[in-house]
Amino acid sequence: MLTKPELGVCYYPEHWPESGWAEDARRMVEMGLSWVRIGEFAWSRMESEPGKLTFDWLDRAIETLASAGLKIVMCTPTATPPRWMVDKHPDMLAWDVEGRVRGFGSRRHYDFSHEGYRAECVRIARILGERYGKHPSIKAWQIDNEYGCHDTTLSYSPVALDAFRFWLAEKYGSIDELNRRWGTVFWSIEYNRFDQIDLPNLTVTEPHPAHVMDFRRFASDQVVTFNKAQADVLRELTDADLLHNYMGRITDFDHYAVGEDLDIATWDSYPLGFLEDRSDRDDAYRRKYAREGDADFQAFHHDLYRAVGRGRWWVMEQQPGPVNWAPHNPTPNAGQVRQWTFDAFDHGAEVVSYFRWRQLPFGQEQMHAGLLRPDGELSEDGKAVRAIATELESYTQPSDEPAEVAIVFDYASQWAWEVQPQDKNFDYFRLVLDIYTGLRKQGCARIDILPPTTTDFGVRKAVFIPGLFAWTEELKSAMDTFEGQIIIGPRTGSRTEDFHIPDGLSPGLNGIKVVAVDTLREDSPLLLSDGGHIQIWREVIETEWDVVETTRTGKAVVLRAGRLSYWASWPDEQALERWFEKIVQKSHNDDYEK
Numbered sequence: 001m002l003t004k005p006e007l008g009v010c011y012y013p014e015h016w017p018e019s020g021w022a023e024d025a026r027r028m029v030e031m032g033l034s035w036v037r038i039g040e041f042a043w044s045r046m047e048s049e050p051g052k053l054t055f056d057w058l059d060r061a062i063e064t065l066a067s068a069g070l071k072i073v074m075c076t077p078t079a080t081p082p083r084w085m086v087d088k089h090p091d092m093l094a095w096d097v098e099g100r101v102r103g104f105g106s107r108r109h110y111d112f113s114h115e116g117y118r119a120e121c122v123r124i125a126r127i128l129g130e131r132y133g134k135h136p137s138i139k140a141w142q143i144d145n146e147y148g149c150h151d152t153t154l155s156y157s158p159v160a161l162d163a164f165r166f167w168l169a170e171k172y173g174s175i176d177e178l179n180r181r182w183g184t185v186f187w188s189i190e191y192n193r194f195d196q197i198d199l200p201n202l203t204v205t206e207p208h209p210a211h212v213m214d215f216r217r218f219a220s221d222q223v224v225t226f227n228k229a230q231a232d233v234l235r236e237l238t239d240a241d242l243l244h245n246y247m248g249r250i251t252d253f254d255h256y257a258v259g260e261d262l263d264i265a266t267w268d269s270y271p272l273g274f275l276e277d278r279s280d281r282d283d284a285y286r287r288k289y290a291r292e293g294d295a296d297f298q299a300f301h302h303d304l305y306r307a308v309g310r311g312r313w314w315v316m317e318q319q320p321g322p323v324n325w326a327p328h329n330p331t332p333n334a335g336q337v338r339q340w341t342f343d344a345f346d347h348g349a350e351v352v353s354y355f356r357w358r359q360l361p362f363g364q365e366q367m368h369a370g371l372l373r374p375d376g377e378l379s380e381d382g383k384a385v386r387a388i389a390t391e392l393e394s395y396t397q398p399s400d401e402p403a404e405v406a407i408v409f410d411y412a413s414q415w416a417w418e419v420q421p422q423d424k425n426f427d428y429f430r431l432v433l434d435i436y437t438g439l440r441k442q443g444c445a446r447i448d449i450l451p452p453t454t455t456d457f458g459v460r461k462a463v464f465i466p467g468l469f470a471w472t473e474e475l476k477s478a479m480d481t482f483e484g485q486i487i488i489g490p491r492t493g494s495r496t497e498d499f500h501i502p503d504g505l506s507p508g509l510n511g512i513k514v515v516a517v518d519t520l521r522e523d524s525p526l527l528l529s530d531g532g533h534i535q536i537w538r539e540v541i542e543t544e545w546d547v548v549e550t551t552r553t554g555k556a557v558v559l560r561a562g563r564l565s566y567w568a569s570w571p572d573e574q575a576l577e578r579w580f581e582k583i584v585q586k587s588h589n590d591d592y593e594k
């Protein structure tokens, strides 16, 4: 971790006349910015035709920024392959779920499975690494830009199909093994050969869940492999930190797995865009917080990326004013950018970098704010950033000890419950965020997010494992040695890795069984005896455990055995608050008994 957190900005020298670069760099430094990120969309300027490389402009841009005293994040430009690349590899474009080719003319127009394109990315990463890998001012490298954004993890193209069949053959070894483990005897789906297996789209009705689940795992693995190919090359050529900028609420690939090959996790924080575009909050909430954003959603991602980066994380793109891409794009409240920035630092961010330096008068994002207006004057939020830099000089970051409570967050569980929601309102991310939000209401300012590969829960007071698709050996062993409270469910452990209901039924703990599931319409939540409701999901339980919460009609919804609690349902806000109070009381009693 850095001794003092720092500020940065995203800059696009290729968008501006060279005559203005030095002045831009001077003003960045004058504002108190330490970092500048460049290059992530500049491939067409680096290589205007296949093999025609032009780096003199980039050399000069780097020298200008470096000599002003800025530290540089250099990017590989692989999120925006130039037009000639598509001519060279016409089959590199991804296909959508309806079987349509996704065209050129915006960005992220590539298929993670296309080996030719992957080789081009490795080639450009090598060229950049050889040229700039030892540059003393290039202190970090970003690979690509926002994997998965614009729905780009899953592709249903012929190249994805070939790669998927290969992946399946590697995983199962024989077609009989695949048939057995998937359970393809259902609806006579049995295959004779791997090359008969299609991608799980365009089927008449729902495809087989084990088939879709493997496709989701495969698609995630393709992102990991794509990233690793560039990371491996850069490792040979630079000692600088490697990172990626993940995007909020993108769950189609396993961020922990990508993070394993990198040094720092960064994420792109657009609080107002997210509230309008990808939040589950109701209209009243959106209206109330339209100029602030959802502080819980923000905090969750800070904590998530602290986990993905194994303690090292940044905000790479912080919204500095209105964005252009949400249904409504309000200006933030005065003081809001300051609050977002310090909130990230309070959660442990090493750097907060704003997107972007100057609002651009052309292109898709011409209505997106920058720290500077299109005429070059400081925007109101630009002025705020200048003041933040001054304030930062006397700021002390809180210590990074483990939080008292943690929640396990698992990407595979998100995929599994998208594959088989059982109720249209069952969304794993929302379940985890509800619990996270409820904990913040209880005053937990910091919550750790744990991957499903965690083997030790440490000295925490409580760990939540909601909605986990399938138990991992690691989590089971972490539970065995943990002395705090463990709150499990709903739905946890309700499938095997192969997407079967486990023989002993879920949740896979002694003395308790989920024997049926009752899902609840939006207009039919069930009232609890002590106040609040359960919603969306209720499990019918056979148990020897103590029943600690019931519905008005006596149906068990929370059960306990020693340090284990099982939530057989999804509580609403009021019920959640009460249940948390009980947990807090319980851990106080435990402390007292010790």
Ligand code: GAL
Binding pocket: 145, 146, 149, 247, 268, 270, 317, 323, 324, 325, 355, 365, 368
């Ligand atoms: C991010 C992206 C940036 C820019 C920004 C606009 O998703 O990484 O390149 O498009 O959004 O808000």
